[in-house]
Amino acid sequence: MKKEKAVVVFSGGQDSTTCLFWAMERFAEVEAVTFNYGQRHKLELECAADIAKELNVKHHILDMSLLNQLAPNALTRDDIAIEQKEGELPSTFVDGRNLLFLTFAAVLAKQIGAKHIVTGVCETDFSGYPDCRDVFIKSLNVTLNLSMDYPFVIDTPLMWLNKAETWELADKLGAFQFVRERTLTCYNGIMADGCGHCPACLLRKKGLDDYLVKREQGGTR
Numbered sequence: 311m312k313k314e315k316a317v318v319v320f321s322g323g324q325d326s327t328t329c330l331f332w333a334m335e336r337f338a339e340v341e342a343v344t345f346n347y348g349q350r351h352k353l354e355l356e357c358a359a360d361i362a363k364e365l366n367v368k369h370h371i372l373d374m375s376l377l378n379q380l381a382p383n384a385l386t387r388d389d390i391a392i393e394q395k396e397g398e399l400p401s402t403f404v405d406g407r408n409l410l411f412l413t414f415a416a417v418l419a420k421q422i423g424a425k426h427i428v429t430g431v432c433e434t435d436f437s438g439y440p441d442c443r444d445v446f447i448k449s450l451n452v453t454l455n456l457s458m459d460y461p462f463v464i465d466t467p468l469m470w471l472n473k474a475e476t477w478e479l480a481d482k483l484g485a486f487q488f489v490r491e492r493t494l495t496c497y498n499g500i501m502a503d504g505c506g507h508c509p510a511c512l513l514r515k516k517g518l519d520d521y522l523v524k525r526e527q528g529g530t531r
């Protein structure tokens with residue numbers, strides 16, 4: 311693995327930043343790709359760019375504004391509230407987003423001679439996004455390999471982790487403080503521990519609290 315090159319799908323959030331550290335430990339060369347799809351908060355892109363710069367990782371920002379044209383949603387539009395009704399997908403859902411992102415990441419990966427595509431998708435805290443499921447990733451992996459006749463490997467280090475275990479992974483990679491302080495997960499565009507009340511902050515905080523309890527009890531470091 312140490313000789314190989316990887317592209318990390320990178321948003322500047324907790325999950326993808328943890329994946330970036332994971333990839334840097336594992337692969338000889340790592341580059342990051344961020345998709346600009348008209349995020350509500352420009353800070354998200356700045357945050358991603360800052361992290362990549364600090365970690366000395368080459369950073370590609372690809373324009374995906376067409377996504378908002380196809381599927382206006384709460385991640386990009388101020389006039390759509392972030393909410394999840396019982397039994398429905400959250401209003402942040404964009405049909406086919408991971409399908410598109412991973413496909414574009416693969417085109418880039420092949421161009422720069424990278425075999426591995428690393429993504430922070432996760433089935434454990436499943437919020438109903440069908441293209442975050444393991445079965446979808448495996449299916450797409452086969453499709454990408456056939457479509458470009460190239461031996462891509464999609465790596466999903468977070469697939470079966472809960473949020474507490476994702477914090478634990480960051481800690482094992484020596485990146486706990488960095489991930490806690492430098493990433494942006496909050497839907498209201500506040501870095502680090504965030505606004506504290508949006509769905510993304512609540513999920514992140516619960517995982518963090520669970521992990522901190524575990525770390526204190528068991529000395530997992």
Ligand SMILES: [Zn+2]
Nearest residue numbers: 496505508511
């Ligand atoms: Zn928040």
